[in-house]
Amino acid sequence: MIEISNLSKNFVxxxxxxxxxxxxxxxxxxxxxxxCVGLIGASGAGKSTLMRMVxxxxxxxxxxxxxxxxxxxxxxxxxxxALRRATLGYVSQFLRVVPRVPTLDVVAEPLLALGVAREExxxxxRDLLGRLNIPERLWPLSPTxxxxxxxxxxxxxxxxAHGYPALLLDEPTASLDAAxxxxxxxxxxxxxxxxAAILGIFHDEAARARVCTRVxxxxxxxxxxxx
Amino acid sequence: MxxxxxxxxxxxxxxxxIGCADVxxxxxxxxxMGIVGESGSxxxxxxxxxAGHLEADSGHVMFDTRAEGLRDVRAMSExxxxxxxxxxxxxxxxxxxxxxxxxxxxxxxxxERLMAVGARHYGDIRAQAQDWLGRVEIAADRIDDRPTAFSxxxxxxxxxxxxxxxxxxxxxxxxxxxGLDVSVQARLLDLLRGLVREMGLSAVIVTHDLAVVRLLxxxxxxxxxxxxxxxxxxxxxxxDPQHGYTQLLVSSVxxx
Ligand SMILES: Nc1ncnc2c1ncn2[C@@H]1O[C@H](COP(=O)(O)OP(=O)(O)OP(=O)(O)O)[C@@H](O)[C@H]1O
Ligand SMILES: Nc1ncnc2c1ncn2[C@@H]1O[C@H](COP(=O)(O)OP(=O)(O)OP(=O)(O)O)[C@@H](O)[C@H]1O
Ligand SMILES: [Mg+2]
Ligand SMILES: [Mg+2]
Numbered sequence: 001m002i003e004i005s006n007l008s009k010n011f012v013x014x015x016x017x018x019x020x021x022x023x024x025x026x027x028x029x030x031x032x033x034x035x036c037v038g039l040i041g042a043s044g045a046g047k048s049t050l051m052r053m054v055x056x057x058x059x060x061x062x063x064x065x066x067x068x069x070x071x072x073x074x075x076x077x078x079x080x081x082a083l084r085r086a087t088l089g090y091v092s093q094f095l096r097v098v099p100r101v102p103t104l105d106v107v108a109e110p111l112l113a114l115g116v117a118r119e120e121x122x123x124x125x126r127d128l129l130g131r132l133n134i135p136e137r138l139w140p141l142s143p144t145x146x147x148x149x150x151x152x153x154x155x156x157x158x159x160x161a162h163g164y165p166a167l168l169l170d171e172p173t174a175s176l177d178a179a180x181x182x183x184x185x186x187x188x189x190x191x192x193x194x195x196a197a198i199l200g201i202f203h204d205e206a207a208r209a210r211v212c213t214r215v216x217x218x219x220x221x222x223x224x225x226x227x
Numbered sequence: 228m229x230x231x232x233x234x235x236x237x238x239x240x241x242x243x244x245i246g247c248a249d250v251x252x253x254x255x256x257x258x259x260m261g262i263v264g265e266s267g268s269x270x271x272x273x274x275x276x277x278a279g280h281l282e283a284d285s286g287h288v289m290f291d292t293r294a295e296g297l298r299d300v301r302a303m304s305e306x307x308x309x310x311x312x313x314x315x316x317x318x319x320x321x322x323x324x325x326x327x328x329x330x331x332x333x334x335x336x337x338x339e340r341l342m343a344v345g346a347r348h349y350g351d352i353r354a355q356a357q358d359w360l361g362r363v364e365i366a367a368d369r370i371d372d373r374p375t376a377f378s379x380x381x382x383x384x385x386x387x388x389x390x391x392x393x394x395x396x397x398x399x400x401x402x403x404x405x406g407l408d409v410s411v412q413a414r415l416l417d418l419l420r421g422l423v424r425e426m427g428l429s430a431v432i433v434t435h436d437l438a439v440v441r442l443l444x445x446x447x448x449x450x451x452x453x454x455x456x457x458x459x460x461x462x463x464x465x466x467d468p469q470h471g472y473t474q475l476l477v478s479s480v481x482x483x
Contacts, residue, residue: 014471015478056460058467077446077460078255098420098442099413112424 001166001197002031002054007063007073007221009053022223023049027063029216033165036188036198038212041219047201048093050218051168054199055090056080067166085113089164093171095143095155103129103146104139107157114162121161128157131183149175153184160187167191169200173207185211229291231256231397231429232277237286239276245453246272250286252448252458256396259423259430261444261461263437263476269453270433271401277431278318278399279308290315290397313343317390321402323382327374327389333360334370336389344393359388363418380411384418391422398430404439416442437477441465449473 007027013019023046031037039047052058053072054065060073070083084090089110097106104125111121129139132153138146143154152175159167169188173181181204188211191198202208208215230253239246247269254260262270275281277288279300288300290311300308312318320326327336337356338346346352353370360370363384365377374382383403390398403419404412420443422428434440440447440461447461449470457470468474 011467012469014474052466057462059459059463059469077463078258080460081258081445096441098416100410101417 001033001068002029002199003064003066004029004050004054005064007050007053007060007065009049009058009061024053024221025223027218027221031166031197031199033195033197034192035213036192036200036211038208038215039199039201040208040215040217041222045218045222047218048170050221051090051170051199051201055084055088055168085110086162087164088166088168089159089162090168091156091159091170091172093174095151095158097143099144100142102140103134103143103154106143106154107161110158110162124161125157128160129154131187132157133180133183149177149180152176153180156184156187160191163191163194163196165196167196167198169198169202171201171203173202173204181207228255229297230254230289231258231291232431233287233289233297234277235287235289237273237276237283237288239272239281239283245269246281247276247450248453250448250455252455254397254429254431256429257423257427258446259432259444261440261447262431262433262450263435263440263447264450265476266435268450270450272453273450274399274401274431274433278316279312280318313340314393315396317393317395317398319383319386319390319398319400319403321405323374323379323386326386327382329373329375332371332373333365333377333385336374336385337392340389340393355392356388359392360385363388364414380407380415383407383411383415387415387418391426391428394426396427396429398428400430400432402434403432404434404436412439419443437465449476 005028007024009024011021011023027050029037039050041047049058053060056072063073065072067083068087070079072080104122107125107129108121111124134150134153143151156172173184176184185207188198232254235251237250238248250273262273264270272281276283283301289297290300292298334353334356337359338352341352341355357367357370365381365384374385377385404415416439423430432444444461447459447464448455449457449464451472457464457468457473464473465477468477
């Protein structure tokens with residue numbers, strides 16, 4: 001479902017003397033439906049960078065990033081937008097929303113964008129918020145004032161609202177208590193069971209051991225670090 | 228899918244000075260394009276050339292008309308263009324005073340747009356005006372007030388209602404949230420996002436506010452000295468800018 005090959009990237013800092021920072025060289029990996037592949041490697045090795053390139057948030061300089069039948073490295077913005085809507089989900093480390101939109105709508109939005117009927121979308125949102133232990137009195141409020149852990153759980157609910165065939169998870173269990181961590185791991189297991197291809201970053205080793213089918217050490221693709 | 232708007236090589240000079248130069252892009256139904264850049268970079272010039280308020284020197288603005296498919300707007304007759312502006316396009320000005328009739332009631336401001344496209348039944352017009360005032364959160368009992376009695380944020384919302392009541396397919400906006408306080412901005416953003424989703428609206432939005440484009444625009448063009456220096460998915464351009472000018476723009480403002 002996700003096939004990456006020969007993927008390379010430099011950052012060029014034009015306002016700092018044109019400094020060129022190579023961050024990725026010839027990365028390659030694949031994730032099959034029903035698999036969860038964990039990215040590991042030291043801080044700064046490029047785990048988040050790799051994930052952001054798959055999402056089309058960072059540009060690739062070279063290589064192929066195939067998600068379903070789209071090569072994200074080559075696709076037009078419009079194709080990436082369509083891919084994100086229907087096929088490729090992403091739970092980033094931090095929630096970013098329009099202020100004032102109620103939590104329930106924030107979570108339902110990915111479904112509404114797909115044309116799912118409002119009541120059905122809200123039903124799914126209620127279900128997820130309930131499972132993730134967000135108190136019902138918070139649902140009509142904007143998540144902008146929520147605690148870090150609450151925002152994280154809203155973000156996860158939003159990321160799991162639609163059954164994306166491919167899913168990117170950047171530290172989904174960070175800053176969660178044991179009970180909520182358990183809910184998130186169960187959601188991931190359910191997604192795998194329905195055939196989602198998942199690429200994840202987990203600093204939580206026990207979580208990684210439980211949900212990841214295998215791991216890929218990104219250090220292999222870090223220029224200057226490869227053996 | 229046919230693009231709703233196809234812009235090719237659009238150029239406008241003011242004498243020797245460049246307004247905008249060689250701008251090309253496609254906009255698809257349901258897409259919001261943001262335009263950012265420093266003051267004087269040509270954003271308003273471009274928007275006004277697209278909307279036909281300014282005559283460009285060269286280039287093409289192709290619009291997917293309901294009747295005949297892609298047509299070059301610049302080659303249309305004036306009456307044709309005016310009809311298009313009434314039925315398919317909307318233009319939201321930065322200053323609501325430029326987009327409203329200040330001597331006409333709120334209901335009249337919205338209703339007269341319906342009349343301009345042929346609505347005649349008074350009761351229907353008033354009901355639709357009322358409905359749109361509600362959508363932009365202007366209380367029903369303000370329908371007979373003039374916009375002069377409204378706050379800046381209310382005027383801007385009224386301008387949006389006036390522009391969207393006829394169900395346009397393409398909206399041009401020049402700094403629609405400029406000069407509004409943050410909570411009013413947030414409301415407007417939410418309103419616009421809902422309209423984009425529910426009406427399948429396309430929009431071209433000029434703003435200097437990177438937080439606004441991040442939340443509203445699917446795609447982004449960065450302008451400098453009349454030229455588009457960078458374009459792409461909004462979050463990609465903001466998070467991984469490729470051009471030195473964009474890198475400066477993104478790093479020099481508070482985190483968007
Ligand atoms: N937008 C950017 N501009 C410039 N450099 C960047 C950018 N994003 C990441 N980098 C650099 O790329 C390298 C890889 O960073 P990345 O965030 O991918 O690491 P990571 O493996 O996710 O680390 P961590 O475990 O700390 O999250 C770092 O040197 C980082 O400074
Ligand atoms: N009517 C005019 N006659 C001469 N020059 C003009 C005219 N209108 C604009 N210009 C010039 O064209 C350039 C682009 O102006 P424009 O208004 O498009 O900028 P802008 O990006 O919208 O700026 P701002 O963010 O300040 O609104 C500027 O150098 C401006 O001085
Ligand atoms: Mg990281
Ligand atoms: Mg301007």
